[in-house]
Amino acid sequence: xxxxxxxxxxxxxxxxxxxxxxxxxxxxxxxxxxxxxxxxxxxxxxxxxxxxxxxxxxxxxxxxxxxxxxxxxxxxxxxxxxxxxxxxxxxxxxxxx
Numbered sequence: 812x813x814x815x816x817x818x819x820x821x822x823x824x825x826x827x828x829x830x831x832x833x834x835x836x837x838x839x840x841x842x843x844x845x846x847x848x849x850x851x852x853x854x855x856x857x858x859x860x861x862x863x864x865x866x867x868x869x870x871x872x873x874x875x876x877x878x879x880x881x882x883x884x885x886x887x888x889x890x891x892x893x894x895x896x897x898x899x900x901x902x903x904x905x906x907x908x
Contacts, residue, residue, distance in 0.1 A: 822851035822860045830867050833874055841871050862891040 829844035845868050852861040869885035872878075 818851040818855035819857055822848045822855055822857050822864075825851060826860055826864055826867065829864070830870075833867060833871050836874070838871060838875055841867075845871065858895055859892075862888060862895055865891055 825844045825848035829841050829848055832838070832841035832844055845864055849861060849864045849868075852858070852864060865884060865888035869881050869888050872884055873881035
């Protein structure tokens with residue numbers, strides 16, 4: 812992967828690539844991409860990206876069959892997103908609440 816000098820852009824690219832890797836079943840690649848996204852989001856102050864990274868890490872754990880970790884991480888991700896004012900029901904399902 813080519814790197815972009817701006818952590819704000821890098822974190823979004825790595826988040827999207829990491830989510831894609833989770834959905835493709837490339838779990839080791841997803842883990843590395845999401846870790847990089849978390850680091851770049853922290854450096855750039857992109858809190859909403861950091862929240863989505865945590866949610867993606869929860870899906871990664873769920874996909875890997877680690878239900879205990881998935882439960883903890885997804886709960887943390889939802890709480891973080893809600894604290895930022897993200898309405899996850901509307902975000903993922905339109906106007907369904």
